[in-house]
Amino acid sequence: MTSLPPLVAIVGPTASGKSSLGIFLAKEFSGEVMACDSTQLYRGFDVGTAKPSAQQRQEVPHHLLDVLEPTEASTAGGYRERALAVLADLRARQCLPILTVGTGLYLRALLEGLADLPQRSEEIRERLRVSAAQHGAGHLHEMLKHLDPRAATQIAAADEQKLIRAIEICLLSGKPLSEVHRTGRKPLTGWRILKLGLEPPREALYQRIQERTESMLRAGWLDEVRRLLAGGFRDNAKAFGFIGYGELRSHLRGELTLDAARAAIQQGTRQYAKRQLTWFRREANVHWLPGFGDDSHIQTAAREWLRSQTV
RNA sequence: GGACGGGUGGGUGAGUGGCUAAAACCAGCAGACUGUAAAUCUGCCGCUCCUUGCGGGCUACGAAGGUUCGAAUCCUUCCCCGUCCA
Numbered sequence A: 001m002t003s004l005p006p007l008v009a010i011v012g013p014t015a016s017g018k019s020s021l022g023i024f025l026a027k028e029f030s031g032e033v034m035a036c037d038s039t040q041l042y043r044g045f046d047v048g049t050a051k052p053s054a055q056q057r058q059e060v061p062h063h064l065l066d067v068l069e070p071t072e073a074s075t076a077g078g079y080r081e082r083a084l085a086v087l088a089d090l091r092a093r094q095c096l097p098i099l100t101v102g103t104g105l106y107l108r109a110l111l112e113g114l115a116d117l118p119q120r121s122e123e124i125r126e127r128l129r130v131s132a133a134q135h136g137a138g139h140l141h142e143m144l145k146h147l148d149p150r151a152a153t154q155i156a157a158a159d160e161q162k163l164i165r166a167i168e169i170c171l172l173s174g175k176p177l178s179e180v181h182r183t184g185r186k187p188l189t190g191w192r193i194l195k196l197g198l199e200p201p202r203e204a205l206y207q208r209i210q211e212r213t214e215s216m217l218r219a220g221w222l223d224e225v226r227r228l229l230a231g232g233f234r235d236n237a238k239a240f241g242f243i244g245y246g247e248l249r250s251h252l253r254g255e256l257t258l259d260a261a262r263a264a265i266q267q268g269t270r271q272y273a274k275r276q277l278t279w280f281r282r283e284a285n286v287h288w289l290p291g292f293g294d295d296s297h298i299q300t301a302a303r304e305w306l307r308s309q310t311v
Numbered sequence B: 001g002g003a004c005g006g007g008u009g010g011g012u013g014a015g016u017g018g019c020u021a022a023a024a025c026c027a028g029c030a031g032a033c034u035g036u037a038a039a040u041c042u043g044c045c046g047c048u049c050c051u052u053g054c055g056g057g058c059u060a061c062g063a064a065g066g067u068u069c070g071a072a073u074c075c076u077u078c079c080c081c082g083u084c085c086a
Helices: A018-028 A053-060 A076-092 A104-111 A122-135 A140-147 A148-155 A160-173 A201-219 A221-230 A243-252 A258-282 A297-307
Strands: A008-010 A030-034 A094-103 A194-197 A285-287
Touching: A008 A018, A008 A104, A008 A258, A008 A297, A018 A053, A018 A094, A018 A194, A018 A258, A018 A297, A030 A076, A030 A104, A076 A094, A076 A104, A094 A104, A104 A258, A122 A160, A122 A201, A140 A148, A140 A160, A140 A201, A148 A160, A194 A297, A201 A258, A221 A243, A243 A258
Parallel strands: A008 A094, A008 A194, A030 A094, A194 A285
Antiparallel strands: none
Protein backbone atom coordinates (compact mmCIF):
# COMPACT_ATOMS: atom_id res chain seq x y z
CA MET A 1 0.00 0.00 0.00
CA THR A 2 2.96 2.22 0.38
CA SER A 3 5.40 2.65 -2.41
CA LEU A 4 7.87 4.73 -0.49
CA PRO A 5 11.38 3.37 -0.53
CA PRO A 6 12.53 2.04 2.82
CA LEU A 7 15.24 3.58 4.97
CA VAL A 8 16.76 1.50 7.73
CA ALA A 9 18.08 3.02 10.94
CA ILE A 10 19.98 0.79 13.33
CA VAL A 11 20.07 2.27 16.80
CA GLY A 12 21.91 0.91 19.81
CA PRO A 13 24.62 1.64 22.33
CA THR A 14 28.27 1.77 21.44
CA ALA A 15 29.84 -1.66 20.97
CA SER A 16 26.51 -3.32 20.28
CA GLY A 17 27.53 -4.23 16.75
CA LYS A 18 25.66 -1.67 14.69
CA SER A 19 28.38 -1.48 12.05
CA SER A 20 28.48 -5.23 11.56
CA LEU A 21 24.76 -5.47 11.23
CA GLY A 22 24.74 -2.52 8.89
CA ILE A 23 27.25 -4.15 6.59
CA PHE A 24 25.43 -7.45 6.74
CA LEU A 25 22.14 -5.87 5.80
CA ALA A 26 23.74 -3.73 3.12
CA LYS A 27 24.98 -6.86 1.41
CA GLU A 28 21.68 -8.68 1.79
CA PHE A 29 19.56 -5.85 0.48
CA SER A 30 22.07 -4.10 -1.74
CA GLY A 31 22.20 -1.03 0.41
CA GLU A 32 24.82 1.41 1.55
CA VAL A 33 25.75 2.42 5.05
CA MET A 34 25.34 5.95 6.37
CA ALA A 35 27.01 6.63 9.66
CA CYS A 36 25.00 8.72 12.07
CA ASP A 37 27.69 9.38 14.59
CA SER A 38 29.07 12.69 15.68
CA THR A 39 32.58 11.35 16.16
CA GLN A 40 33.07 9.27 13.06
CA LEU A 41 32.60 12.43 11.06
CA TYR A 42 36.15 13.39 11.96
CA ARG A 43 39.07 12.59 9.76
CA GLY A 44 41.95 10.95 11.53
CA PHE A 45 39.95 9.76 14.51
CA ASP A 46 39.55 6.16 13.47
CA VAL A 47 40.52 3.55 16.01
CA GLY A 48 39.01 5.33 18.99
CA THR A 49 35.72 6.01 17.30
CA ALA A 50 35.39 2.41 16.15
CA LYS A 51 35.12 3.56 12.59
CA PRO A 52 34.51 0.80 10.07
CA SER A 53 37.80 -0.51 8.69
CA ALA A 54 39.14 0.16 5.23
CA GLN A 55 38.27 -3.37 4.29
CA GLN A 56 34.70 -3.05 5.49
CA ARG A 57 34.39 0.17 3.61
CA GLN A 58 35.57 -1.56 0.50
CA GLU A 59 32.98 -4.28 0.82
CA VAL A 60 30.14 -1.85 1.26
CA PRO A 61 30.09 1.87 0.48
CA HIS A 62 29.95 4.01 3.62
CA HIS A 63 28.87 7.62 3.83
CA LEU A 64 29.34 10.43 6.30
CA LEU A 65 32.69 9.29 7.57
CA ASP A 66 35.77 11.51 7.49
CA VAL A 67 34.06 14.67 6.42
CA LEU A 68 35.38 17.07 9.08
CA GLU A 69 38.76 18.30 10.20
CA PRO A 70 39.50 17.90 13.89
CA THR A 71 39.20 21.62 14.40
CA GLU A 72 35.80 21.90 12.78
CA ALA A 73 32.65 21.70 14.82
CA SER A 74 30.02 19.17 14.00
CA THR A 75 26.42 20.09 14.62
CA ALA A 76 23.09 18.40 14.36
CA GLY A 77 22.04 20.82 11.65
CA GLY A 78 25.20 20.28 9.68
CA TYR A 79 24.75 16.56 9.88
CA ARG A 80 21.21 16.82 8.67
CA GLU A 81 22.22 18.71 5.57
CA ARG A 82 24.94 16.29 4.64
CA ALA A 83 22.66 13.35 5.29
CA LEU A 84 19.92 14.78 3.12
CA ALA A 85 22.38 15.09 0.26
CA VAL A 86 23.46 11.48 0.66
CA LEU A 87 19.85 10.34 0.80
CA ALA A 88 19.10 12.15 -2.44
CA ASP A 89 21.99 10.34 -4.05
CA LEU A 90 20.92 6.95 -2.75
CA ARG A 91 17.41 7.53 -3.88
CA ALA A 92 18.57 8.36 -7.37
CA ARG A 93 20.56 5.13 -7.44
CA GLN A 94 17.78 3.15 -5.79
CA CYS A 95 19.99 2.07 -2.98
CA LEU A 96 18.72 1.15 0.45
CA PRO A 97 20.09 3.61 3.02
CA ILE A 98 21.17 1.93 6.23
CA LEU A 99 21.96 4.31 9.05
CA THR A 100 24.13 3.13 11.90
CA VAL A 101 23.07 5.44 14.67
CA GLY A 102 25.19 6.22 17.67
CA THR A 103 24.13 9.81 18.02
CA GLY A 104 20.44 9.93 18.80
CA LEU A 105 20.16 13.68 18.43
CA TYR A 106 21.46 13.54 14.88
CA LEU A 107 18.95 10.90 13.89
CA ARG A 108 16.16 12.93 15.37
CA ALA A 109 17.40 16.03 13.58
CA LEU A 110 17.34 14.10 10.33
CA LEU A 111 14.02 12.34 10.74
CA GLU A 112 12.01 15.01 12.51
CA GLY A 113 13.86 18.07 11.41
CA LEU A 114 15.10 20.97 13.45
CA ALA A 115 13.15 24.06 14.26
CA ASP A 116 14.11 27.17 12.43
CA LEU A 117 16.68 28.19 14.98
CA PRO A 118 19.58 30.56 14.57
CA GLN A 119 23.00 28.98 14.56
CA ARG A 120 25.30 29.40 17.46
CA SER A 121 27.07 32.69 17.87
CA GLU A 122 30.43 32.56 19.56
CA GLU A 123 30.26 36.26 20.42
CA ILE A 124 27.03 35.95 22.34
CA ARG A 125 28.22 32.81 24.02
CA GLU A 126 31.39 34.44 25.13
CA ARG A 127 29.49 37.37 26.57
CA LEU A 128 27.10 35.09 28.38
CA ARG A 129 29.89 33.03 29.82
CA VAL A 130 31.67 36.10 31.13
CA SER A 131 28.49 37.43 32.59
CA ALA A 132 27.72 34.11 34.22
CA ALA A 133 31.16 34.01 35.78
CA GLN A 134 30.70 37.52 37.18
CA HIS A 135 27.23 37.14 38.54
CA GLY A 136 27.54 33.65 39.82
CA ALA A 137 25.32 30.63 39.77
CA GLY A 138 21.73 31.13 38.87
CA HIS A 139 22.31 34.25 36.82
CA LEU A 140 21.76 32.63 33.44
CA HIS A 141 18.65 30.93 34.69
CA GLU A 142 17.28 34.24 35.94
CA MET A 143 18.05 35.74 32.58
CA LEU A 144 16.17 33.04 30.75
CA LYS A 145 13.25 33.45 33.12
CA HIS A 146 12.86 36.99 31.88
CA LEU A 147 13.28 36.11 28.24
CA ASP A 148 11.18 32.96 28.28
CA PRO A 149 9.64 31.80 31.55
CA ARG A 150 8.33 28.64 29.97
CA ALA A 151 11.63 27.50 28.62
CA ALA A 152 13.24 28.31 31.96
CA THR A 153 11.10 25.75 33.73
CA GLN A 154 12.46 23.06 31.44
CA ILE A 155 16.13 23.73 31.84
CA ALA A 156 17.93 23.16 35.13
CA ALA A 157 19.58 26.19 36.68
CA ALA A 158 22.91 24.39 36.62
CA ASP A 159 22.76 23.41 32.98
CA GLU A 160 24.89 26.21 31.64
CA GLN A 161 25.28 24.70 28.21
CA LYS A 162 21.58 24.47 27.55
CA LEU A 163 20.85 27.81 29.19
CA ILE A 164 23.34 29.53 26.98
CA ARG A 165 21.86 27.96 23.90
CA ALA A 166 18.34 28.96 24.95
CA ILE A 167 19.30 32.56 25.72
CA GLU A 168 21.28 32.77 22.53
CA ILE A 169 18.22 31.77 20.53
CA CYS A 170 16.02 34.28 22.32
CA LEU A 171 18.48 37.08 21.70
CA LEU A 172 19.16 36.26 18.08
CA SER A 173 15.58 35.61 17.09
CA GLY A 174 13.99 38.18 19.31
CA LYS A 175 11.39 35.62 20.30
CA PRO A 176 10.99 33.22 23.18
CA LEU A 177 12.58 29.84 22.65
CA SER A 178 9.38 27.95 23.27
CA GLU A 179 7.78 29.83 20.43
CA VAL A 180 10.61 29.42 17.95
CA HIS A 181 10.71 25.73 18.72
CA ARG A 182 7.34 25.29 17.15
CA THR A 183 8.31 26.79 13.83
CA GLY A 184 9.88 25.41 10.73
CA ARG A 185 10.40 21.85 11.70
CA LYS A 186 10.41 19.73 8.58
CA PRO A 187 10.30 16.00 9.11
CA LEU A 188 11.97 13.79 6.57
CA THR A 189 9.50 12.71 3.93
CA GLY A 190 9.57 10.33 1.04
CA TRP A 191 10.99 7.40 2.97
CA ARG A 192 9.53 4.59 4.95
CA ILE A 193 11.54 4.57 8.14
CA LEU A 194 12.34 1.16 9.56
CA LYS A 195 14.11 1.27 12.89
CA LEU A 196 16.04 -1.64 14.30
CA GLY A 197 17.40 -1.52 17.83
CA LEU A 198 20.22 -3.56 19.29
CA GLU A 199 20.00 -4.16 23.00
CA PRO A 200 22.34 -6.86 24.24
CA PRO A 201 22.14 -7.82 27.91
CA ARG A 202 23.79 -5.11 29.94
CA GLU A 203 26.46 -7.33 31.43
CA ALA A 204 27.47 -8.71 28.08
CA LEU A 205 27.61 -5.22 26.65
CA TYR A 206 29.88 -4.01 29.43
CA GLN A 207 32.06 -7.04 28.96
CA ARG A 208 32.32 -6.26 25.29
CA ILE A 209 33.22 -2.65 26.02
CA GLN A 210 35.97 -3.90 28.29
CA GLU A 211 37.39 -6.08 25.54
CA ARG A 212 36.90 -3.65 22.72
CA THR A 213 38.90 -1.02 24.57
CA GLU A 214 41.76 -3.48 24.88
CA SER A 215 41.64 -4.38 21.25
CA MET A 216 41.49 -0.75 20.17
CA LEU A 217 44.64 -0.13 22.13
CA ARG A 218 46.25 -3.14 20.50
CA ALA A 219 45.11 -1.85 17.13
CA GLY A 220 47.23 1.25 17.47
CA TRP A 221 45.00 3.78 19.16
CA LEU A 222 47.96 5.31 20.94
CA ASP A 223 49.84 5.76 17.69
CA GLU A 224 46.80 7.40 16.26
CA VAL A 225 46.75 9.89 19.12
CA ARG A 226 50.46 10.47 18.74
CA ARG A 227 49.97 11.18 15.05
CA LEU A 228 47.09 13.56 15.75
CA LEU A 229 49.10 15.42 18.35
CA ALA A 230 51.98 15.73 15.91
CA GLY A 231 49.46 17.26 13.54
CA GLY A 232 49.74 20.21 15.81
CA PHE A 233 46.27 21.65 15.95
CA ARG A 234 45.13 23.42 19.01
CA ASP A 235 44.60 21.54 22.23
CA ASN A 236 41.00 22.45 22.41
CA ALA A 237 40.16 20.69 19.17
CA LYS A 238 36.73 19.39 19.82
CA ALA A 239 37.55 15.87 18.78
CA PHE A 240 39.99 15.53 21.65
CA GLY A 241 37.03 15.60 23.93
CA PHE A 242 35.86 12.25 22.62
CA ILE A 243 36.12 9.34 24.96
CA GLY A 244 39.66 8.13 25.20
CA TYR A 245 41.47 10.78 23.19
CA GLY A 246 41.94 13.10 26.11
CA GLU A 247 42.97 10.26 28.38
CA LEU A 248 45.50 8.90 25.93
CA ARG A 249 46.90 12.35 25.35
CA SER A 250 47.36 12.70 29.11
CA HIS A 251 49.11 9.36 29.14
CA LEU A 252 51.47 10.41 26.36
CA ARG A 253 52.29 13.48 28.40
CA GLY A 254 53.10 11.31 31.35
CA GLU A 255 50.20 12.53 33.45
CA LEU A 256 48.34 9.23 33.52
CA THR A 257 49.43 5.62 33.51
CA LEU A 258 48.20 3.48 30.67
CA ASP A 259 46.26 1.35 33.12
CA ALA A 260 44.50 4.37 34.53
CA ALA A 261 43.78 5.69 31.06
CA ARG A 262 42.38 2.35 29.96
CA ALA A 263 40.16 2.12 33.03
CA ALA A 264 38.89 5.64 32.50
CA ILE A 265 38.11 4.88 28.89
CA GLN A 266 36.19 1.77 29.79
CA GLN A 267 34.22 3.58 32.42
CA GLY A 268 33.48 6.52 30.18
CA THR A 269 32.33 4.19 27.45
CA ARG A 270 29.99 2.32 29.78
CA GLN A 271 28.46 5.58 30.91
CA TYR A 272 28.07 6.68 27.34
CA ALA A 273 26.39 3.43 26.37
CA LYS A 274 23.95 3.95 29.21
CA ARG A 275 23.03 7.42 28.03
CA GLN A 276 22.53 6.14 24.53
CA LEU A 277 20.16 3.49 25.81
CA THR A 278 18.19 6.12 27.71
CA TRP A 279 17.82 8.11 24.54
CA PHE A 280 16.95 5.21 22.26
CA ARG A 281 14.37 3.76 24.62
CA ARG A 282 12.23 6.81 23.92
CA GLU A 283 12.58 6.41 20.21
CA ALA A 284 9.25 5.42 18.65
CA ASN A 285 8.63 2.29 16.60
CA VAL A 286 11.91 0.54 17.13
CA HIS A 287 12.02 -3.18 16.47
CA TRP A 288 14.34 -4.31 19.24
CA LEU A 289 16.68 -7.26 18.98
CA PRO A 290 18.11 -8.59 22.23
CA GLY A 291 21.72 -9.12 21.24
CA PHE A 292 24.79 -8.01 19.31
CA GLY A 293 24.70 -7.03 15.67
CA ASP A 294 27.54 -9.34 14.75
CA ASP A 295 25.72 -12.35 16.14
CA SER A 296 24.43 -14.50 13.30
CA HIS A 297 21.10 -15.15 15.05
CA ILE A 298 20.53 -11.46 15.42
CA GLN A 299 21.55 -10.85 11.83
CA THR A 300 19.12 -13.48 10.64
CA ALA A 301 16.37 -12.05 12.77
CA ALA A 302 17.10 -8.59 11.41
CA ARG A 303 17.06 -9.83 7.85
CA GLU A 304 13.78 -11.68 8.30
CA TRP A 305 12.17 -8.70 9.94
CA LEU A 306 13.32 -6.42 7.16
CA ARG A 307 12.00 -8.83 4.56
CA SER A 308 8.65 -8.91 6.25
CA GLN A 309 8.59 -5.14 6.19
CA THR A 310 9.62 -4.65 2.61
CA VAL A 311 7.60 -7.19 0.67
C1' G B 1 58.73 -5.36 72.77
C1' G B 2 57.80 0.36 72.99
C1' A B 3 55.68 5.34 70.95
C1' C B 4 52.38 7.55 68.12
C1' G B 5 48.56 7.67 64.02
C1' G B 6 44.47 5.12 62.07
C1' G B 7 40.21 1.33 61.24
C1' U B 8 33.16 4.92 58.87
C1' G B 9 28.16 2.77 53.92
C1' G B 10 30.55 -0.52 46.88
C1' G B 11 35.24 3.14 46.85
C1' U B 12 37.76 7.77 48.55
C1' G B 13 36.66 10.40 52.82
C1' A B 14 34.11 14.18 56.48
C1' G B 15 32.03 13.69 61.02
C1' U B 16 34.46 14.05 68.44
C1' G B 17 27.74 12.96 72.78
C1' G B 18 21.53 14.25 70.45
C1' C B 19 19.76 18.32 64.53
C1' U B 20 23.31 11.29 61.75
C1' A B 21 21.00 6.12 57.70
C1' A B 22 25.74 9.30 58.68
C1' A B 23 28.66 15.64 54.54
C1' A B 24 31.17 15.70 49.95
C1' C B 25 33.01 13.27 45.83
C1' C B 26 33.32 8.76 42.83
C1' A B 27 31.08 4.36 41.17
C1' G B 28 26.08 2.33 40.20
C1' C B 29 20.81 2.78 38.64
C1' A B 30 16.91 5.68 36.47
C1' G B 31 15.73 10.04 33.73
C1' A B 32 15.89 14.82 30.66
C1' C B 33 17.82 16.78 26.40
C1' U B 34 15.58 20.85 18.92
C1' G B 35 22.42 23.08 16.31
C1' U B 36 28.96 21.18 21.73
C1' A B 37 25.25 15.33 22.08
C1' A B 38 31.37 10.30 23.00
C1' A B 39 28.28 16.82 25.18
C1' U B 40 25.34 18.91 29.21
C1' C B 41 22.10 18.38 33.16
C1' U B 42 18.40 16.01 36.92
C1' G B 43 16.68 12.32 40.50
C1' C B 44 17.64 7.93 43.41
C1' C B 45 21.32 5.47 45.94
C1' G B 46 21.58 0.27 53.85
C1' C B 47 17.35 -3.32 54.27
C1' U B 48 12.27 -3.60 54.87
C1' C B 49 6.71 -2.57 55.77
C1' C B 50 2.49 0.01 54.54
C1' U B 51 -2.74 3.62 54.83
C1' U B 52 3.52 6.56 50.14
C1' G B 53 4.18 10.08 54.86
C1' C B 54 9.22 15.67 55.59
C1' G B 55 5.56 7.62 57.82
C1' G B 56 6.90 2.92 60.70
C1' G B 57 10.36 -1.06 61.82
C1' C B 58 15.20 -3.25 61.52
C1' U B 59 20.45 -3.22 60.75
C1' A B 60 25.01 -0.07 60.44
C1' C B 61 30.74 3.49 61.71
C1' G B 62 37.01 -3.17 63.28
C1' A B 63 35.15 -6.73 67.81
C1' A B 64 33.32 -7.29 72.69
C1' G B 65 32.01 -4.99 77.01
C1' G B 66 30.98 -0.35 79.77
C1' U B 67 29.42 5.04 80.89
C1' U B 68 24.93 7.92 79.50
C1' C B 69 18.03 9.48 79.00
C1' G B 70 21.00 9.17 74.34
C1' A B 71 27.49 6.96 71.39
C1' A B 72 30.33 6.52 64.91
C1' U B 73 31.67 10.13 68.63
C1' C B 74 33.59 9.03 75.90
C1' C B 75 36.03 4.60 78.88
C1' U B 76 38.16 -0.62 79.00
C1' U B 77 40.04 -4.88 76.68
C1' C B 78 41.02 -7.33 72.24
C1' C B 79 41.97 -7.68 66.75
C1' C B 80 43.95 -5.48 62.43
C1' C B 81 46.76 -1.47 59.37
C1' G B 82 50.60 2.53 58.83
C1' U B 83 54.87 5.29 60.56
C1' C B 84 58.73 5.71 63.99
C1' C B 85 61.89 3.75 68.21
C1' A B 86 64.31 -0.80 69.96
